[in-house]
Amino acid sequence: MKGLKIVTIGGGSSYTPELVEGFIKRYKELPIRELWLVDIPDGKEKLEIVGELARRMVEKAGVPMAIHLTLNRREALKDADFVTTQIRVGLLDARAKDERIPLKFGVIGQETNGPGGLFKALRTVPVILDICKDIEELCPDAWLINFSNPAGLNTEAVLRYSNIRKVVGLCNLPIGMRMNVAELLNINVDRVHIDFAGLNHMVFGLNVYVDGIKVTDKVIDKMTSGEQTETVKNIPDFQWEPEFIRALGFLPCPYHRYYYQTSVMLEDQVEAYKKNGTRAEVVKKLEAELFELYKDPNLDVKPPQLEKRGGAYYSDAACNLIYSIYNDKRDIQTVNVRNNGAISGIPEDSAVEVNCVITKEGPKPIAVGNLPVPVRGLVQQIKSFERTAAEAAVTGDYHKALLAMTINPLVPSDAIAKQILDEMLEAHKDYLPQFKCLESADAK
Amino acid sequence: MKGLKIVTIGGGSSYTPELVEGFIKRYKELPIRELWLVDIPDGKEKLEIVGELARRMVEKAGVPMAIHLTLNRREALKDADFVTTQIRVGLLDARAKDERIPLKFGVIGQETNGPGGLFKALRTVPVILDICKDIEELCPDAWLINFSNPAGLNTEAVLRYSNIRKVVGLCNLPIGMRMNVAELLNINVDRVHIDFAGLNHMVFGLNVYVDGIKVTDKVIDKMTSGEQTETVKNIPDFQWEPEFIRALGFLPCPYHRYYYQTSVMLEDQVEAYKKNGTRAEVVKKLEAELFELYKDPNLDVKPPQLEKRGGAYYSDAACNLIYSIYNDKRDIQTVNVRNNGAISGIPEDSAVEVNCVITKEGPKPIAVGNLPVPVRGLVQQIKSFERTAAEAAVTGDYHKALLAMTINPLVPSDAIAKQILDEMLEAHKDYLPQFKCLESADAK
Amino acid sequence: MKGLKIVTIGGGSSYTPELVEGFIKRYKELPIRELWLVDIPDGKEKLEIVGELARRMVEKAGVPMAIHLTLNRREALKDADFVTTQIRVGLLDARAKDERIPLKFGVIGQETNGPGGLFKALRTVPVILDICKDIEELCPDAWLINFSNPAGLNTEAVLRYSNIRKVVGLCNLPIGMRMNVAELLNINVDRVHIDFAGLNHMVFGLNVYVDGIKVTDKVIDKMTSGEQTETVKNIPDFQWEPEFIRALGFLPCPYHRYYYQTSVMLEDQVEAYKKNGTRAEVVKKLEAELFELYKDPNLDVKPPQLEKRGGAYYSDAACNLIYSIYNDKRDIQTVNVRNNGAISGIPEDSAVEVNCVITKEGPKPIAVGNLPVPVRGLVQQIKSFERTAAEAAVTGDYHKALLAMTINPLVPSDAIAKQILDEMLEAHKDYLPQFKCLESADAK
């Protein structure tokens, strides 16, 4: 059959219009025959709102892309060419707990690499692995493009605990960092290249180039000189102790602030929580507003409000990746893949976030060699966390979960780790069927 | 010439009587012709007190070991067979600052792998490297046995920045852990073997054996069961969240509490500081009392009070190591040496603390392979810290020192790192001639 | 039950009296309750001859060690403490083919790492893996001490394709090299230590020590100076181009001559074959003579003629290893074990031959780090061969076998590899049930 079949699991997400826009824009070189939006029964209403918008968008654009809406994942997956996952197990309510419970104990929740991220993983990994089993059976040649968080940890889990090898984890952070640099230098983003290496939400920009010429030092000068503060004051990425950035000599990512500015970030979060509740609660309100917009039968393009949502460029990055794979573009994109030796000291079969050449056979990582000595340790620590958390998610082993919680750099003691863990396990128990310890607790 | 020449740099230390006792005990198989105790002019008085005690001890024991006291290091080193270093650059006053200044900012000082340890390294590494240059010239075949802290970092610095390869770093922690286990099981320590692996003050006991049979689980059961608490209540090593230790499945070292119980340890230190001042100040008082004892012309053995000093078994471990090297004993001891591939993922030329076969050609590490996933990251992080700190100590580069301070897991933010660093650099400037930034500040 | 149960598979071997002698000698510290000698029906007669001799030896020595003879391997294995394997699948007739067929094509057979060794592996590995399955079921705590050749390749296969981890491969070559050095220096072998590292029959003596002092250069001088030739002229180990040994700077093993003197060795073998037939045929005659001796009812000790057999010290090495494991001796022996990082660049889970500390929990390899640059490649090439051959042996895949044959450094071309392979597969087909290609050929 001509044209591609694409399946988006979690299709009722508020991000979907960006994805649809991305596909429409690239239709000529990325001829999608069918786009299947899949969701769970609880998401049916949103799925229909988003699905209708998608249909209006496609019609407006005049491309022959059929939009299918379904709650039947297996039906959707049959013979798919690409599967994207943008799921949120437990919805925003679960995220609110991921953030709120640690904060009670004076600990940052951090929904990707922190205690919150651990629980997001415990809920999400089993679902992703289920999807992998379906893919293996129903569309074994499909590429799985995951942008559910924690994107790195999920990729690690797929690589270690499923038979799927055609998997890519995606994040909008690298493109965001390129945009920040472009803004700082007041040039077009296409002229900016960055050598990215590390893990998801733990990635460094080791060298920055403009038109192929190294400008790392110049960028760091700009980032750390007082006069520039004006221009970029809204970009949290740049709120660093200037001497530290000079000492580093390359770019941290915004999430590094959780590790290199733990105390500051904690105060910020406590403050923000007092003012607005958790980020999850803020997002919930934003989402409700977006869905109100989406319902408008006259809306037939992606509304500009979506870009403020925070996850901007995620879906566009996914479209771009699919486009390059399908067309064997051999351009360079920054994605989460099997390390394959690209970063020394990380196992070959672990996931890393690194620049890759995107070919029809998938992304091929560019060799980085050793990470700079000062940051090597933190990257290893997060990898230890990711692997232990993935094992906990797969086995439902209480002790593995406790290990993951305790070794997380944001958690200040083994005793607090246990308290947070126990409370979170209880709070999320509906989404953690693999944890037998919870069952027996119920039995009491 | 028959018999060995041994040189102890920092010979005026209160620990020296233990060392002398250790040599006397082993004299038959370790025939020491001359023991040179070397110190700096500021330590002259203590050197003479300790030296006289050493002479009385030797005479009492009836062994023909000549005790030489000198302030001239180069004279002492000429043709030495073994050189031990137990120096404290800046004396206990410097240590007090290492502890007090970070605490002002709500940060644990930790005089080995923490901010305090960074400054101890900045002061000590250049002196150790100077000693290495003298050794290279005056006794190139000698073994350098270092037990100055930070023992791991100093070994790393010698391996990377000197030509000396016959170097061993020594710590009493592994023998202390074996003693704790023996006490817990109520058996003789000789029956206990532990597979140690990691870095100095960051070493894990991966397996525990009694008479060669693995008893790790049994030891962990004892450690984590309430009934045992009584027996071992004074051993801080065992104050862990029991479930965490069970989850780990092997033994952490007491210093791991700084990293896995950061918040608890900080509170302890603040409390202790309020009560007694810094540990340095406590030790200072203890030392004064010891030297009063040492002055007694009737004292001709190691006084029992020394064992309470905290560094017990350090000197005995040194004697034992020298004994095994000299006699090609091929027994197993836990020391800090060039990794040589023993621990996967740590550079071959970095220092690790690991079980070694002690031969006449030095310690040969037993291959460990990969460390367990959950602890791999923290070990790497401390190695990143050690390497960055060693580079800062050698180059006097402000930015390297700031990097080392910021990446240290005990330091909560880049801004606090800078504040601590700046204040400590100023406080210790007399002992940091390599830091040009301090000179130029003076010039203002 | 008190005392050990030891099972020797291939118990009818002519080497068994050495093994029995070794056990008798160590009885006091190695109390063997039962020694089970197991063989296959074809070996029944020899088993009985050797078994009777063993009984006479035990009686003469007055030790209460029961000798059991059986053709029922599973009965023997039940609750064993140690299992030794000294099997020869296809007996000496198969070995004769291993040597003769390659020689027809102008290629050295070499029964361990050469084309002959490939076929020995194809026949032996499946039997060893069967034994492993029995051990797993019947005596899961037993140690498997294998000295069937190819000892390295067999250990590789057990590590990769069975669940048995308590396995050690044993060879008499390292002890032989120590003896040669002792003879060369005219001193007692106990004073000689050598740092061995490499693979079985591909091991290097990187440093040589006498009483712990490095004497490598002195040994190499002796080996390569004309005057010494006299004393050691019968030791093929020393028939090297002197400048090559000086260039190397450390000791090759005798088997290295196959790779560094391929042309010379080939001529020797052709010559020897013309004179005496294959080595297998020579050995067959020797064996017949030995069994004649063994039959003598008055013989109640190991006859001195056995030492000339070539495999001397093999059995003694096995006794010594068992003794050190049982008694947690922590002495150093050179054995084939899981690499565990000891030799850099070889997978952690591959077998290497290296110095180990022998503990009750088995041998722990001493870290070697990188092999010297010039020999690293050849060692890797043999490891490639071993791994490919092991895979061929397990899968019965014709193409894997062809790959193993072609990449073997003794084989001069892919076409010759195929000819040798095809002829050998046919010749040995009774012992290669796993090769389906042979079945289908039969079907024609």
Place this chain on the structure above:
Amino acid sequence: MKGLKIVTIGGGSSYTPELVEGFIKRYKELPIRELWLVDIPDGKEKLEIVGELARRMVEKAGVPMAIHLTLNRREALKDADFVTTQIRVGLLDARAKDERIPLKFGVIGQETNGPGGLFKALRTVPVILDICKDIEELCPDAWLINFSNPAGLNTEAVLRYSNIRKVVGLCNLPIGMRMNVAELLNINVDRVHIDFAGLNHMVFGLNVYVDGIKVTDKVIDKMTSGEQTETVKNIPDFQWEPEFIRALGFLPCPYHRYYYQTSVMLEDQVEAYKKNGTRAEVVKKLEAELFELYKDPNLDVKPPQLEKRGGAYYSDAACNLIYSIYNDKRDIQTVNVRNNGAISGIPEDSAVEVNCVITKEGPKPIAVGNLPVPVRGLVQQIKSFERTAAEAAVTGDYHKALLAMTINPLVPSDAIAKQILDEMLEAHKDYLPQFKCLESADAK
């Protein structure tokens, strides 16, 4: 100054017209201001012939590229942007010896990775390193593009023994292999991609793609099926034992025949030598004919006869590489660069031949991970050879040279290695000033 300055050392080579043609073709996007052709006094005549032709070509094409001819290398290098080296120390006469002397001993000369290659390296490496010193001083930002053989070994030497890091080694073999596949499939070469990995003249095509789709198996089927023999019968690359290629499952390079078909290749060479003398002598005649053509004042394009010379596409590959670096093209080319972890098990700082993304900051290797088990060993063996040979070339150490010769897989024994080495050292002594052993021999 606008436009690029390019320096070609060995500018009098018969290949230069291809290079000039390549530059002319790309002039629009690769604006070369000056092309300096440098040669040694012995090459003056050829330099002038080639230089005049180059000038006529440039004039004909109407591009403003100034051609400078000089014997003064340092003058030429001043401020260069790119330096290409295509030198042949000792000219074709030396190559004739590289081939003839080993053949006398029944050994293939093989002018890159064989005994001949060793001597080519001993003569060439010191000159390349001299050029590196000049570059460091006179044009430190220039890229060194080396296509002098042995290209891999020369790159290894530059990486290990000079301060130049902007170095790329170039070979026409990967493009040749792509062309062969294109011919076999009867499609345009631009549609063929191959995952190359290994060392120079020891590179494997691990996967073959057409339009991004994997077709490796199909290519292997074509290569090994009889019917195809017709089409490609002149391509020695395909003269393999079909079952071996099927067993391998990926593409060897033509040079692999030296190692996997040693005996066949030796016979070929002996035969060819009897008929035509060495390849060097054949080439000498071809070259003479080419220079006759070049002299024709009416010739103003690259004559078609040059393509038959054997080194076709070399210069075009160089132009293409320079073009992609200058324009930050980020396309994929196969070149020799610092490994940087791309191939597991090869040191990070060793040279490998691997697919790279070509950026303005140079080629960035794509991570390969582990090479397939069966070929890993041979690659390591050639790397051992390259490193030992490079060390011999730099130090002039006789023993290192003997080691390199003996460990070369083409050399059948240590004694023959010594004979070949001694005769070749004598034969080439005018070009080996670093070998002190030759001087002292002269002194006798």
